[in-house]
Amino acid sequence: MLSGAQALPAPTEAEWRRRLGNILLPLGLMAAVIFAWWAGVKFFGIPDYLLPSPGAVAERFVKDHDLLFRHAWATLSVILLGFAVSVVVGLGLALLVVLNPLAERMLMPLVVGSQTIPKVAIAPLFVVWLGFGLAPKVAVTFLIAFFPVVISAVTGLKSVENDMLDLVRAMGARTWKQVWKVRLPTALPQIFSGFRIAITSAVVGAIVAEFVGSDSGLGYLLLTSTATLDGSLVWSALLMLVAIGIALFVAVVRLEKLVIPWHVSVRNAG
Amino acid sequence: MTAPVALADVIGLAGVSLAYSGKAGTVLALDRIDLAARPGEFLAVVGPSGCGKSTLLKLVSGLLAPSAGEVRIEGRPVRGPHASVGVVFQSPLLMPWRTVIENILLPIEIRGERTANYAAAARQLIELVGLGGFADRHPYELSGGMQQRVGLCRALVTDPPLLLMDEPFGALDAMTREQMNAELQRIWMERQKTVLLITHSITEAVYLADRVLVMSPRPGRIIEEVPISLPRPRSLGMTETVEFAQLANQVRRALNAAGGID
Ligand SMILES: Nc1ncnc2c1ncn2[C@@H]1O[C@H](COP(=O)(O)OP(=O)(O)OP(=O)(O)O)[C@@H](O)[C@H]1O
Numbered sequence: 127m128l129s130g131a132q133a134l135p136a137p138t139e140a141e142w143r144r145r146l147g148n149i150l151l152p153l154g155l156m157a158a159v160i161f162a163w164w165a166g167v168k169f170f171g172i173p174d175y176l177l178p179s180p181g182a183v184a185e186r187f188v189k190d191h192d193l194l195f196r197h198a199w200a201t202l203s204v205i206l207l208g209f210a211v212s213v214v215v216g217l218g219l220a221l222l223v224v225l226n227p228l229a230e231r232m233l234m235p236l237v238v239g240s241q242t243i244p245k246v247a248i249a250p251l252f253v254v255w256l257g258f259g260l261a262p263k264v265a266v267t268f269l270i271a272f273f274p275v276v277i278s279a280v281t282g283l284k285s286v287e288n289d290m291l292d293l294v295r296a297m298g299a300r301t302w303k304q305v306w307k308v309r310l311p312t313a314l315p316q317i318f319s320g321f322r323i324a325i326t327s328a329v330v331g332a333i334v335a336e337f338v339g340s341d342s343g344l345g346y347l348l349l350t351s352t353a354t355l356d357g358s359l360v361w362s363a364l365l366m367l368v369a370i371g372i373a374l375f376v377a378v379v380r381l382e383k384l385v386i387p388w389h390v391s392v393r394n395a396g
Numbered sequence: 397m398t399a400p401v402a403l404a405d406v407i408g409l410a411g412v413s414l415a416y417s418g419k420a421g422t423v424l425a426l427d428r429i430d431l432a433a434r435p436g437e438f439l440a441v442v443g444p445s446g447c448g449k450s451t452l453l454k455l456v457s458g459l460l461a462p463s464a465g466e467v468r469i470e471g472r473p474v475r476g477p478h479a480s481v482g483v484v485f486q487s488p489l490l491m492p493w494r495t496v497i498e499n500i501l502l503p504i505e506i507r508g509e510r511t512a513n514y515a516a517a518a519r520q521l522i523e524l525v526g527l528g529g530f531a532d533r534h535p536y537e538l539s540g541g542m543q544q545r546v547g548l549c550r551a552l553v554t555d556p557p558l559l560l561m562d563e564p565f566g567a568l569d570a571m572t573r574e575q576m577n578a579e580l581q582r583i584w585m586e587r588q589k590t591v592l593l594i595t596h597s598i599t600e601a602v603y604l605a606d607r608v609l610v611m612s613p614r615p616g617r618i619i620e621e622v623p624i625s626l627p628r629p630r631s632l633g634m635t636e637t638v639e640f641a642q643l644a645n646q647v648r649r650a651l652n653a654a655g656g657i658d
């Protein structure tokens with residue numbers, strides 16, 4: 127019959143082995159890294175405040191998990207809020223720039239210029255301007271994360287074939303319908319690759335903001351625990367942060383598969 | 397309405413020229429074209445590659461504005477695209493994120509009408525072009541010729557009174573092409589459409605058209621008009637008659653005089 131999925135034979139033994147390998151090999155690599163870490167600390171006799179052993183970090187993680195999760199939650203909200211604002215503002219700017227050449231000439235220098243400002247230098251100013259709450263942290267995160275969204279969305283929205291636009295114009299579509307029916311769907315793959323970079327940048331942005339002016343979050347925890355040479359807490363916080371970063375990245379990739387299943391990059395990934 | 401619209405030419409071009417201007421200078425694609433299509437008339441345009449056939453179609457559809465002269469549809473000057481015209485472009489231009497039927501219903505969506513009201517018509521068209529069972533497939537699962545037929549359905553779904561087609565059957569095998577030609581003739585006779593068909597096939601032009609217009613190499617001009625008075629409905633058998641061969645030869649000679657079809 128025509129429908130391909132049900133006609134496929136059941137997974138063979140080789141197929142099962144491949145799937146198992148897809149799970150076991152990454153886990154194995156992680157185990158190897160942890161082992162090398164453990165062996166290095168042991169062999170070179172590295173002191174705890176420089177690099178604690180994995181066991182010490184795990185112990186600390188269990189003991190202080192309340193504290194870690196509380197700060198992780200604070201950081202996560204900054205990341206997500208900053209990312210959300212970046213998506214909304216970034217896509218809005220990209221649309222404006224693509225639809226209006228004058229806006230492009232006026233706005234793009236500002237967008238690019240904003241990236242050359244050192245974030246560490248401007249973060250304290252945000253605290254002065256916006257107070258000591260969530261706002262300055264979201265602002266710093268936004269400042270880092272919106273850039274990849276704008277750049278990728280502009281590229282995507284512009285890479286529409288003229289013939290495709292002619293087609294919907296001939297059907298009577300005005301600017302907004304052209305955007306909605308052609309430009310946006312065409313741009314989605316590019317937009318999502320921008321999101322992937324943006325979510326990772328948002329993690330960095332949130333930590334920078336918490337370094338500079340905060341009394342909560344993993345950035346704050348990193349700062350204070352480094353100051354007190356509390357190695358196992360530093361590493362617990364760092365690993366927590368890495369886990370958050372990876373989880374968010376995976377979430378964006380999952381969303382992408384859901385939204386653009388028709389795209390080659392998704393189809394070929396199998 | 398006061399003007400006797402029904403009597404006006406459906407398509408009217410008077411002294412239409414079009415020049416593309418790019419970085420490398422301007423290219424005169426069309427040079428002083430005069431053309432008139434009466435209501436219900438089937439026109440075919442043949443001409444060498446690059447002579448401006450697609451450009452002509454874009455002018456009539458309102459996608460391009462002429463550099464000189466005037467384009468009229470149903471007596472009114474064309475100011476931009478108008479939804480009463482169905483266009484089949486030279487490439488299928490299907491949206492990869494839409495299924496076959498969603499692609500076909502696109503013009504309905506753009507008009508802001510309910511697609512449910514047209515779903516039955518769309519499925520009927522899918523059957524008609526021999527794509528039964530593929531309604532919910534995506535374009536990447538279709539061959540080039542199948543994609544072209546989807547493009548044809550998309551132009552027909554609104555049942556437009558004026559149909560513009562740019563080599564709609566170029567990617568089809570000879571057999572399917574003949575079937576499509578027969579279907580097109582049937583639809584045209586049933587629904588009283590005015591058709592402007594661009595084609596590379598002399599047989600297709602003579603088989604389908606009331607008049608065949610022959611264009612010169614770029615800058616494109618209409619150098620000959622061959623009226624085809626064969627009776628309707630025309631059958632495939634007719635393509636083997638002497639009259640048919642004579643008409644086809646007349647078109648071919650005009651093309652050769654102009655510099656060949658390709
Ligand atoms: N967008 C454009 N910009 C500049 N020149 C163009 C453009 N589109 C077409 N041309 C030029 O105009 C001429 C006519 O092009 P057109 O596409 O109308 O030819 P055609 O008769 O449809 O050819 P074919 O049979 O190969 O489809 C060509 O010489 C081409 O180089």
Ligand SMILES: [Mg+2]
Binds near residue numbers: 449450562
């Ligand atoms: Mg062409």
